[in-house]
Amino acid sequence: MMQKRISEILRRIIGDEVPLEVIVSEGEGKGDYATPLAFRLAKMRGMAPMIIAQELKEKIENDKEAQKLFERIEVASPGFINFTLSQESLSQTLRAILKEKKNYGKPKLKSKEKKKIQVEFISANPTGPLTLANGRGGFLGDVLANMFLWMGHKVEREYYVNDTGNQILTFGKSFLAARGIIPDEETFYKGDYIKEWAEKNKKIIEKYKKNPLVLGKYAAHDFLKKIKDVVQKKSGIRFNRYTSEDELYKKKFPEKVLAIFKKNKVAYEREGAVWLKTTDYHDDKDRVLIKSDGEKTYFLADAGHYLETAQRGFDLKINILGPDHYGYVVRIQAAAKLVGMPASEVIVTQAIRLIRDGEEFKMSKRKGKFVTFEELVEDVGVDVARFIFLSVAPDTHIDFDIGRAKERSMKNPVYYVQYAAVRAKNILTKVRAHKKKLSQVGKPDFSLLTSKEERMLILKLLSFSEVMEEVVKTRGVHLLTRYASELARTFHAFYEKAHVVGELNDIASARVALLQATLIIFQNLFDILGISLPDKM
RNA sequence: GUCCUCUUAGUGAAACGGAUAUCACUUCAGGCUUCGAACCUGACAUUGGAGGUUCAAAUCCUCCAGAGGACACCA
Numbered sequence: 310m311m312q313k314r315i316s317e318i319l320r321r322i323i324g325d326e327v328p329l330e331v332i333v334s335e336g337e338g339k340g341d342y343a344t345p346l347a348f349r350l351a352k353m354r355g356m357a358p359m360i361i362a363q364e365l366k367e368k369i370e371n372d373k374e375a376q377k378l379f380e381r382i383e384v385a386s387p388g389f390i391n392f393t394l395s396q397e398s399l400s401q402t403l404r405a406i407l408k409e410k411k412n413y414g415k416p417k418l419k420s421k422e423k424k425k426i427q428v429e430f431i432s433a434n435p436t437g438p439l440t441l442a443n444g445r446g447g448f449l450g451d452v453l454a455n456m457f458l459w460m461g462h463k464v465e466r467e468y469y470v471n472d473t474g475n476q477i478l479t480f481g482k483s484f485l486a487a488r489g490i491i492p493d494e495e496t497f498y499k500g501d502y503i504k505e506w507a508e509k510n511k512k513i514i515e516k517y518k519k520n521p522l523v524l525g526k527y528a529a530h531d532f533l534k535k536i537k538d539v540v541q542k543k544s545g546i547r548f549n550r551y552t553s554e555d556e557l558y559k560k561k562f563p564e565k566v567l568a569i570f571k572k573n574k575v576a577y578e579r580e581g582a583v584w585l586k587t588t589d590y591h592d593d594k595d596r597v598l599i600k601s602d603g604e605k606t607y608f609l610a611d612a613g614h615y616l617e618t619a620q621r622g623f624d625l626k627i628n629i630l631g632p633d634h635y636g637y638v639v640r641i642q643a644a645a646k647l648v649g650m651p652a653s654e655v656i657v658t659q660a661i662r663l664i665r666d667g668e669e670f671k672m673s674k675r676k677g678k679f680v681t682f683e684e685l686v687e688d689v690g691v692d693v694a695r696f697i698f699l700s701v702a703p704d705t706h707i708d709f710d711i712g713r714a715k716e717r718s719m720k721n722p723v724y725y726v727q728y729a730a731v732r733a734k735n736i737l738t739k740v741r742a743h744k745k746k747l748s749q750v751g752k753p754d755f756s757l758l759t760s761k762e763e764r765m766l767i768l769k770l771l772s773f774s775e776v777m778e779e780v781v782k783t784r785g786v787h788l789l790t791r792y793a794s795e796l797a798r799t800f801h802a803f804y805e806k807a808h809v810v811g812e813l814n815d816i817a818s819a820r821v822a823l824l825q826a827t828l829i830i831f832q833n834l835f836d837i838l839g840i841s842l843p844d845k846m
Numbered sequence: 847g848u849c850c851u852c853u854u855a856g857u858g859a860a861a862c863g864g865a866u867a868u869c870a871c872u873u874c875a876g877g878c879u880u881c882g883a884a885c886c887u888g889a890c891a892u893u894g895g896a897g898g899u900u901c902a903a904a905u906c907c908u909c910c911a912g913a914g915g916a917c918a919c920c921a
Contacts, residue, residue, distance in 0.1 A: 330862085330864085332862090332864070334865085335861095335865090335866090335867090335868075336865080336866060337866090338866095339865070339866090343864085343865080345863095345864050345865090345902085348864080348901060348902075351901075352901080357901095358901070385865075386865090387865080387901070387902080388901080389864080389865065391865095434921075471921075474921075475920070475921065476920085476921050479921095496920090580919080581919085582919050583919095584919090593848085593849080593917085594917095596919095597918090597919045598919095599919085600919040601919055602919075604919085606919075606920085606921085607920075607921045608921090610921095632851095632914085632915060632916085633915080633916080633921095634916085635849095635850065635851085635915060635916045635917090636849090636850085636915090636916040636917055637916090638850095638916095657850095657851090659851070659852075659914080659915080660914065660915065662913095662914075700858095700859070700860090700869090700870090701858090701859060701860090702859090702860080704851060704852075705851095705852075705859075706851080706852060706913080706914055706915090707858090707859095708858085719884090720870085720871060720872095720884090721870090721871095722869080722870050722871085724884060725870075725884075725885090727884090728882085728884055728885075729885090731882085731884095732881080732882070732885085735881070735882070736881050737881095738881095739881055740881085779862085782862085783862080787859090787860075788860080788861095791859090791860060791861095791868085791869065791870095794869055794870065795868085795869070798869080798870090801885055801886065802885095802886065802887090804881085804885075804886085805877095805885070805886045805887085806886090808880065808881060809881060810880075810881040845882095846882090846884065
């Protein structure tokens with residue numbers, strides 16, 4: 310918000326000559342905000358940056374709004390212009406937070422700008438427990454959806470369930486093999502969870518032994534229930550729609566999308582199979598929609614799913630996929646375009662490597678060798694699990710040490726952040742007991758908050774809106790957890806120096822207001838991240 | 847073999863081409879007579895290597911080295 314205001318001032322002064330840029334300064338003696346604008350102008354005009362910066366500085370100093378906004382404007386070598394906010398600007402920020410509360414930093418979207426967005430995530434086959442990678446995508450999708458919702462968009466959180474087809478047939482056969490009804494095969498699902506389910510459902514297996522697809526569907530349905538339980542109850546990940554692939558088949562979406570492809574002449578026959586011309590969309594080869602044996606591919610079903618989403622009027626679809634789908638992105642984006650999805654994004658999360666006793670621990674769902682997402686959440690708790698996964702960018706490989714996960718979780722930054730919020734909350738509770746005395750002091754005077762720690766804290770609160778803007782723009786949810794840590798750190802430093810209780814005077818009153826503002830921001834952050842704000846720790 | 851992603855402090859991670867590279871943990875040196883010490887203050891880096899573009903490179907380009915992944919008429 311502040312960056313925008315500064316940009317507007319600069320725009321007034323230099324016009325549309327060059328693109329603007331206002332950055333948040335880090336480190337001492339650089340002001341609160343800065344602009345490297347002089348470098349751009351220097352190049353265009355063939356002059357020294359320092360001279361231009363000096364000229365600009367003088368012009369800015371003559372601007373009325375700038376006079377209110379800044380306490381100081383300085384030129385720094387080799388040509389930066391640094392802005393230091395005035396006490397009044399900081400006070401304004403506090404007033405804004407206290408007034409707007411959870412809406413602070415929220416852009417005021419016009420109804421035209423409000424979009425209908427679908428976030429599809431996890432969508433793991435219901436043929437086994439969720440993996441850590443599923444969980445990573447799950448938290449990411451959940452928080453991304455929270456973000457868009459907070460921004461004022463309409464959001465649908467969708468889980469696409471592959472509950473039919475080859476995979477499910479194999480799944481059904483795997484149980485028959487586990488019961489010794491048919492011989493085992495390489496491609497079948499293995500692992501204890503298969504044996505356990507087979508043991509528990511002897512009668513069902515016997516009943517459907519002639520029809521492995523139906524058995525597979527039955528089992529998939531059962532596993533999906535378990536997944537829903539882990540996702541919604543244990544991990545706090547919310548969905549509003551579970552879309553069944555089987556249902557889409559019944560509604561003929563694969564056929565519908567195929568008809569569209571054919572009509573647009575992007576599908577063709579070759580060697581008895583039907584192909585989609587994805588090479589027109591940067592793919593390195595065309596992809597099969599219908600195999601020569603007449604069977605529909607998974608890709609066709611997926612394209613049908615995209616068609617269904619497009620027909621329901623979404624402006625944007627964001628699909629979060631696991632690392633094993635890397636090679637799938639180009640063709641699914643091609644399909645999205647071809648079915649008329651206005652905007653489509655795919656986020657691929659990188660792999661999570663498990664390390665146990667210093668050795669890599671290879672995971673395979675089919676072989677039944679893995680650590681489940683559920684185990685992790687139960688081991689370390691939802692808040693910790695969320696924070697671990699959400700604090701790294703999606704395209705970063707994670708090495709996850711199981712042995713040290715618990716030990717680490719005790720020192721997890723999430724506690725650091727929660728502790729800060731708890732501290733703020735506790736003071737406010739104590740202050741409430743003294744309310745009478747405080748009210749005698751009168752309205753809080755923010756101009757008294759001039760110490761280094763107070764200033765830093767207000768600036769941090771101010772940057773909340775900027776962080777949110779950045780997160781929305783880049784989908785970089787990890788910036789939020791990082792910001793939470795920084796806010797906590799700034800708060801702890803303030804806490805150490807600035808006491809409230811026992812100092813019932815003007816400054817205490819102002820600090821109480823600062824605490825309230827801090828708590829508002831923390832609460833808002835926690836809501837979006839899906840992390841709890843405990844009363845005690 | 848082709849393509850993609852990654853390589854930043856002892857560890858794990860941040861950083862639209864912007865200044866003195868940020869955060870947490872570990873280690874070391876300090877700090878509780880006042881709101882909770884699950885805290886604070888300070889110390890710890892030639893951003894894998896070599897070139898190049900730029901006023902400015904962790905970031906962009908080329909090459910090299912290392913790690914992971916994707917390359918089916920599978921899903």
